[in-house]
Amino acid sequence: MSIILKAENISKQYRLGTVGTGTISDDFKRWWCNVRGLEDPFLKVGGVNDRSAKATEDYVWALRDINFEVKTGEVLGIIGKNGAGKTTLLKILSRVTSPSTGSIKTRGRIASLLEVGTGFHGELTGRENIFMNGAVLGMSKPEIKRKLDEIIDFSGCEMYIDTPVKRYSSGMTVRLGFAVAAHLEPEILVVDEVLAVGDVDFQKKAIGKMQDLSQGEGRTVLFVSHNMASVRSLCDRGLVLKNGLVTFEGDIQSSVENYLNDDLNKSWHYKNPKPNIRSHINLIEIITSSPKGIHDFNEDITIKIELYCERKIIAPAVSYQILNSDNIPLIHELILNEENTFCQEKGNYCLTSKIKNLKLYQGVYKLNVFFADNFSKNRLDAVTEECKFEIINMKKRPYYWHNGSAIYKESETSWNISKTDA
CATH class of the missing domain: 3.40.50.300 (P-loop containing nucleotide triphosphate hydrolases)
Structure with a gap:
């Protein structure tokens, strides 16, 4: 074909904070360099196009050397x-x-x-x-x-x-x-x-x-x-x-x-960036079979969820979903107060869910976590699309492996709850 x-070598530069290319003096400098056959002086400067960072220069490269x-x-x-x-x-x-x-x-x-x-x-x-x-x-x-x-x-x-x-x-x-x-x-x-x-x-x-x-x-x-x-x-x-x-x-x-x-090596855990006085999810962590969010097929995986309760919750419920890269939930686990008592007084609680022999196809996955009061039917907190982790095929089981195929799950899940403060 x-x-x-x-x-x-496509590059595009913008000036921050103003409309147009800049001031009259900037435009004159550009014109004068062009007349003399010199390089545009403003193309020698410019910050990286990171929208979350504080600007340190007047110019930014929206694109650079494409x-x-x-x-x-x-x-x-x-x-x-x-x-x-x-x-x-x-x-x-x-x-x-x-x-x-x-x-x-x-x-x-x-x-x-x-x-x-x-x-x-x-x-x-x-x-x-x-x-x-x-x-x-x-x-x-x-x-x-x-x-x-x-x-x-x-x-x-x-x-x-x-x-x-x-x-x-x-x-x-x-x-x-x-x-x-x-x-x-x-x-x-x-x-x-x-x-x-x-x-x-x-x-x-x-x-x-x-x-x-x-x-x-x-x-x-x-x-x-x-x-x-x-x-x-x-x-x-x-x-x-x-x-x-x-x-x-x-x-x-x-x-x-x-x-x-991208950023997988720092995203397998979540910490509430703005703790508040209301009941909320304070921490989520995925404990994988290998460091930094890498998990091998058919190995146990642990989901750790820390809650803060400002008061007694009559019927607390915590659930999490494991989503694939298309944000489709593949696994949904739920813990209710009737099964394991928690949040019956003010304080911090640590809920640990262990899925044995997790069989998910190789790829990147993430979590949705929900915290609710089933008695009042109120959702107290929700964390969505966080804690990325990657399933790999270390043992090379060929008959399980086809990217994008359906879930294969023969797992047994157990929960453990502990109060982490007086």
């Missing part, structure tokens, strides 16, 4: 945490903004769907917006007329097609926008997280359409999503971004695992 898109190639008919998944630079990269690829350094080389027409209502005018009807948006994306009027019924039918908005778009819901706007972009028959289709706004049926339809474009028509798709199940099912390769840098590039399964495993 030939290369249809090539990114070479290099990759995409072949014709390939579906590339671009994944990373919020603020990693995914949308900035797509905007550069779509020519919405220009890079500070580097170049993009493409062949063919690019259609992009970057945010809800991109290119739509609220006062125009859905039908009028189809013609306007199609023209902006490069479709001729006869081409739009020929595909109009197909676009309307795909969007599922026929009842409202002659109603101004300002009266559409965000989901309807996304439906119409995606329908236009997908039927443009572009050589490259760029889709950001906007599909998350649509309902489940539309997401399935949209993913099916993108698969048809790539597999049936040999077109290229660049897809950004936080839904790893969609990324796995649709994409061939993955590009993992972190703090504006490419940290991994490879097949989609390895890319998703790299993304999910």
Whole structure:
């Protein structure tokens, strides 16, 4: 397959705290260096794009030295945490903004769907917006007329097609926008997280359409999503971004695992960052068969949960779920006061749950933990999607191993409770 898109040394720099590139003096310095044939002085500075850190410089690199190639008919998944630079990269690829350094080389027409209502005018009807948006994306009027019924039918908005778009819901706007972009028959289709706004049926339809474009028509798709199940099912390769840098590039399964495993070595335990006076979950820890959250198939695993009770709880209940990388619960364990007495007076309590011979397929897992009062039906606290740990196949049992397959569980769970203070 030939290369249809090539990114070479793409970087994008922004100034923090102000609109535009900066002050008049900064712009003059840039102009003067350009006249003299010198390098832009502000491209020599700039902080790392870590949104959680305190800014120490006036400039930040949203992207830094991005290099990759995409072949014709390939579906590339671009994944990373919020603020990693995914949308900035797509905007550069779509020519919405220009890079500070580097170049993009493409062949063919690019259609992009970057945010809800991109290119739509609220006062125009859905039908009028189809013609306007199609023209902006490069479709001729006869081409739009020929595909109009197909676009309307795909969007599922026929009842409202002659109603101004300002009266559409965000989901309807996304439906119409995606329908236009997908039927443009572009050589490259760029889709950001906007599909998350649509309902489940539309997401399935949209993913099916993108698969048809790539597999049936040999077109290229660049897809950004936080839904790893969609990324796995649709994409061939993955590009993992972190703090504006490419940290991994490879097949989609390895890319998703790299993304999910990020920070695994410091995440197998949870401590309440803001303890309060009310009853709450104070600590969660997973004790695995190997250090740092690595657990071997068919070994015992221990879940340690520490609670604080501000008063007596009539019918306390604690439960936890083990979730896979798609956030689907595979195991749900529950302890009630009727089974083991706890939280009958103010104080700290330690609940330890041991699952013997845990048989989960290799991959990354995490916990949901819930603390409730069954008498009042009140949820006292909940910790979700924390404490990542990884199942590995140290003993190489080949007939158990297939990534992404169903749970295999022959486990026996026991609970132990102790009061940790007077």
